[in-house]
Amino acid sequence: MAKARKQQEEELTEDLSTEEKIKEAARTVFTKKGYAATRTRDIAEEAGINLALLNYYFRSKEKLFQQVMSENIQKLFGIILPLVTDATTKLDVKIELIASAYIDLIRQNPDLPLFVLSEIRNNPVQFKNRVPLDKILENSSLIEQLKERRPDIHPVQFLLNVLALCVFPFVSRPIWLAAKVFDEKEFAAAMEDRKRLIPVWVKAMLKAK
Amino acid sequence: MAKARKQQEEELTEDLSTEEKIKEAARTVFTKKGYAATRTRDIAEEAGINLALLNYYFRSKEKLFQQVMSENIQKLFGIILPLVTDATTKLDVKIELIASAYIDLIRQNPDLPLFVLSEIRNNPVQFKNRVPLDKILENSSLIEQLKERRPDIHPVQFLLNVLALCVFPFVSRPIWLAAKVFDEKEFAAAMEDRKRLIPVWVKAMLKAK
DNA sequence: AAGTAATTTAATCATTTGATTAAATCCATT
DNA sequence: AATGGATTTAATCAAATGATTAAATTACTT
Missing domain, CATH: 1.10.357 (Tetracycline Repressor; domain 2)
Incomplete structure (x- = not known):
């Protein structure tokens, strides 16, 4: 699904469905296996997308992890x-x-x-x-x-x-x-x-x- | 230190000092970082020995881990x-x-x-x-x-x-x-x-x- | 329908890492 | 001190894995 906004050249407001799908998959796998034991390929598979797309959206395993971790800490302490x-x-x-x-x-x-x-x-x-x-x-x-x-x-x-x-x-x-x-x-x-x-x-x- | 027994060609009774040193190093690193995040090189360094020696004594990371894990469970439940x-x-x-x-x-x-x-x-x-x-x-x-x-x-x-x-x-x-x-x-x-x-x-x- | 940007993919790269090997060193026995 | 087996090492291999790239595909706007 292409983005529906072409005037916004600077934006970061992604169409959330794919990004969220990856993040949820990451949360599932990271939470179950821990950071080190998690392979980005596992996350991609769990999300039903390709490995490269994960890096397209999140730059790196570490960055994706940080986002998931942030939200997990927020959940547990919030x-x-x-x-x-x-x-x-x-x-x-x-x-x-x-x-x-x-x-x-x-x-x-x-x-x-x-x-x-x-x-x-x-x-x-x-x-x-x-x-x-x-x-x-x-x-x-x-x-x-x-x-x-x-x-x-x-x-x-x-x-x-x-x-x-x-x-x-x-x-x-x-x-x-x-x-x-x-x-x-x-x-x-x-x-x-x-x-x-x-x-x-x-x-x-x-x-x- | 060479072994002091040359008649025993089949033996496994190692001079324990090196083997124990590796196992203790493994316990330290595994326990601190978990299995997946632990590199066999870290264990070797912690033990002050070479990587190959670790495999010489324990065959593989997995086998070494099993021994440490066994003893840890024994400690905690025993x-x-x-x-x-x-x-x-x-x-x-x-x-x-x-x-x-x-x-x-x-x-x-x-x-x-x-x-x-x-x-x-x-x-x-x-x-x-x-x-x-x-x-x-x-x-x-x-x-x-x-x-x-x-x-x-x-x-x-x-x-x-x-x-x-x-x-x-x-x-x-x-x-x-x-x-x-x-x-x-x-x-x-x-x-x-x-x-x-x-x-x-x-x-x-x-x-x- | 064409054009265009967004999205997705297959193929590939570079690094890390568990494991192996052949050679070097050490040490007790002779 | 020479011998020979035990111990240790440096170098290397192969597989796994995070990341990149260029090309293909999709879908929205005109």
Whole structure:
């Protein structure tokens, strides 16, 4: 499909269908196999296009990866940081919202956390530049509420706990499925249960002495 | 250093120093960068030997990887499965022992969990063949005790919780270090705190209604 | 329908990388 | 110190892979 704009000689506003198709294919393959194990030919095949077209649109594997990575980080952190900083919700409600939103998000993108964690480890500086986590957490509503509730324990310990309880089951999912401790359906049901259970558990942890 | 045995024409009992040196280098590089991103030349350099020597000892990158992977899985699961199946300890003690042993182990090998989880995802069948997790958990002491304590909740939910609280902080460590939420020393101290806190938290979770 | 720019492709290039080989070096035994 | 097997290396090969190019095709405008 040719572009429908000939007056715009400078433009970059592509007809999105092909470009998006490539990006989605790239997201699928990168997220499943990681950067190094992904061949651009795999992405092209997944997108149903030719290898050269991928470079025509994205210049290089690295540039394509950066775009996908950017959006993945945005997806994974964009959903939680607003909840963490929201000063209008009480602590217990925050935890319910975070658990529910996070489990829903990751259920739809089960490979996302392991991929993002791996790639952040490979390039922490890049992550730091994209997500100013220190600034966001500093004096965030959640951290303040945790300090107030349990001044004796570092507030990030509880943030770690909430994230751990939400994310770790998905990160370790291949283990439970391979070992047939759960099948796909049981796993999904267990994660659904956790949306209700995690807030109960975290409240109990906040009280525990 | 030449071998000190000339009568043994069939042998494989290498003088271990070089072979072990290569394997340790491989463990370091594989664990840090993953299989695909690791070049055999990197391993050779890390080991202070030539590339050909690596193939002389291990035949191929894949074979070397399998050995390292085997030992890594052994390390990560070998320490916890005996505790899970030990019928002589009470539930609360089990949790203390697991948390303490696991955090100690991972503190010494902080890249291990992310590496093993990634590679299990890449090849779940191989993992299944190496660790018969279903057989081990089935009627294991820990699972039985969890069923008895909380018949209303799937026992693996609590196993997930213990592992999540122990492992996830290390898996996400690059995030906290990059964002300067913790420096290395503070992170280590926080993990040390968790050896005491996790059993308290898990007991609270087991009571929570 | 012709012209034109956008899109797509097949073929090819250059580099990287896992692996091999033949020769050199080392070292215990004689 | 000469011998011979064990160990190590430099050089090279072959396949995989990211990227480029020039030509072919498509579809919109006139």
